[in-house]
Amino acid sequence: MNKGKIFKLAKGFRGRAKNCIRIARERVEKALQYSYRDRRNKKRDMRSLWIERINAGTRLHGVNYGNFMHGLMKENIQLNRKVLSELSMHEPYSFKALVDVSRNAFPGNRPIPAKEGLASIL
Amino acid sequence: MAAAPPAFTGNLKKALAGLRRINLDGLRWRVFDAKGQVLGRLASQIAVVLQGKDKPTYAPHVENGDMCVVLNAKDISVTGRKMTDKIYYWHTGYIGHLKERRLKDQMERDPTEVIRKAVLRMLPRNRLRDDRDRKLRIFSGGEHPFHDRPLEPFVMPPRQVREMRPRARRALIRAQKKEQANRAAAESAKDEEDGKTAKAEIKA
Numbered sequence: 001m002n003k004g005k006i007f008k009l010a011k012g013f014r015g016r017a018k019n020c021i022r023i024a025r026e027r028v029e030k031a032l033q034y035s036y037r038d039r040r041n042k043k044r045d046m047r048s049l050w051i052e053r054i055n056a057g058t059r060l061h062g063v064n065y066g067n068f069m070h071g072l073m074k075e076n077i078q079l080n081r082k083v084l085s086e087l088s089m090h091e092p093y094s095f096k097a098l099v100d101v102s103r104n105a106f107p108g109n110r111p112i113p114a115k116e117g118l119a120s121i122l
Numbered sequence: 123m124a125a126a127p128p129a130f131t132g133n134l135k136k137a138l139a140g141l142r143r144i145n146l147d148g149l150r151w152r153v154f155d156a157k158g159q160v161l162g163r164l165a166s167q168i169a170v171v172l173q174g175k176d177k178p179t180y181a182p183h184v185e186n187g188d189m190c191v192v193l194n195a196k197d198i199s200v201t202g203r204k205m206t207d208k209i210y211y212w213h214t215g216y217i218g219h220l221k222e223r224r225l226k227d228q229m230e231r232d233p234t235e236v237i238r239k240a241v242l243r244m245l246p247r248n249r250l251r252d253d254r255d256r257k258l259r260i261f262s263g264g265e266h267p268f269h270d271r272p273l274e275p276f277v278m279p280p281r282q283v284r285e286m287r288p289r290a291r292r293a294l295i296r297a298q299k300k301e302q303a304n305r306a307a308a309e310s311a312k313d314e315e316d317g318k319t320a321k322a323e324i325k326a
Contacts, residue, residue, distance in 0.1 A: 049182070058176035088178040 050085035057088030061099045063108075071102025137267050140256045143179040150188045151268065152276045156237065159278065160201060165240035167278060168192065173245065183242075185242040185253045191268060192260040200225065210239070229315045234260040 003021055009031070010017060010024040017027040055065035063071075072079070077098070081086075087095045152171055156164055174180050174187035200208065208225040228236055237260050245251050259266070286294065 031149070049180075053178045053180055056176050056180055059176060060178070105156065 007098060013083070018052075047081060050081040053085040054088055057085075057095055058099055061096060063099055063103055067106055067108040068102045070097060071104075071106035072098070074105040075101055077101070124214055134267055137261070144189075144253070144256060149186075151271045151273045152188050152190050153266075153273050153312050154192045154276050155194055156192060157197040157299060158199060161167050161204075161240055163281065164198070164278070165237060165244055167240050167276070168237075168258070169244040171259060171276065172241065186248045187254060187257055191266055191273070192234075192237055192258070193264050193266060195237050195260050195262040196229065198233070198237060233262045237302075278301065 006021065006024055006028050009020070009028045013027055013031075017021075017023045026122065051065060054068070058065055058068045059083065079098075084095075084098070087098070142223060152169060154164065157280040168190050172190055174185070177186065180188065200325055205225055207261050210225070211222050212218060214219050225236065236254075238258065241258060242251070242255060245254055259268075
């Protein structure tokens with residue numbers, strides 16, 4: 001009854017934790033606690049990953065994440081970070097348009113310097 | 123610039139080590155020039171590029187950084203008295219065997235290790251760290267054997283250099299004036315010698 005359910009949840013565990021009830025019971029309890037905690041953590045991690053991607057995408061155009069978001073808030077563009085990160089990955093031209101909109105609303109960054117110096121070596 | 127690239131002197135085997143292990147399609151080859159750059163500031167930029175954090179397709183579980191080639195590692199500069207005072211410590215595991223080495227000595231032994239240590243210690247300590255280390259190639263001179271690859275120079279972001287403190291600035295001005303005086307004295311001494319030899323030739 002309970003043992004069957006526990007062994008079913010303990011599939012793939014290491015060592016005796018998948019075979020012996022005393023160890024498996026502990027490990028399964030811990031696993032369920034972790035999964036409860038991580039269902040909440042996953043939302044945080046995904047948001048932080050979207051922010052990293054948006055940051056990388058905007059820095060390619062000379063704007064950093066903070067100024068970009070500030071410009072978007074000023075223009076009342078309510079796209080969320082998930083959509084913005086997808087745009088930055090797959091729709092580069094649309095993303096550039098958004099970056100320009102943000103830059104017009106809140107000019108806070110210096111332009112990207114032109115390539116010079118090392119280009120003469122290569 | 124070089125139509126016929128200069129022959130690469132140095133350890134070709136070490137430069138090409140492990141290239142087969144890296145999945146190279148789609149990666150760019152970025153070239154960093156370390157001449158006159160400050161050690162830590164350059165290393166942090168290299169670490170960002172090596173992790174792939176400047177690409178919008180960054181994923182933390184996938185290793186997607188660009189290949190980084192660093193040139194002129196022996197011309198790296200450090201501020202303050204770090205050239206003589208920065209000490210690298212390591213412990214061998216035996217009791218009492220804490221070894222140390224100064225930056226100056228390390229630069230004489232192997233200048234590439236200085237940059238490599240700096241960058242490696244800025245990468246996150248996870249399972250991708252060794253793969254990222256493999257993508258980093260450092261050369262102490264200006265030559266490298268990768269001329270057939272599509273190379274891109276890396277432009278360092280503009281930096282706000284703090285203005286010198288008054289005491290340091292006065293010391294710098296004093297040193298400059300002393301150098302000028304020495305040079306002037308050397309030139310005048312040389313002119314006198316030339317004058318004397320010329321007169322000797324005329325007399326003889």
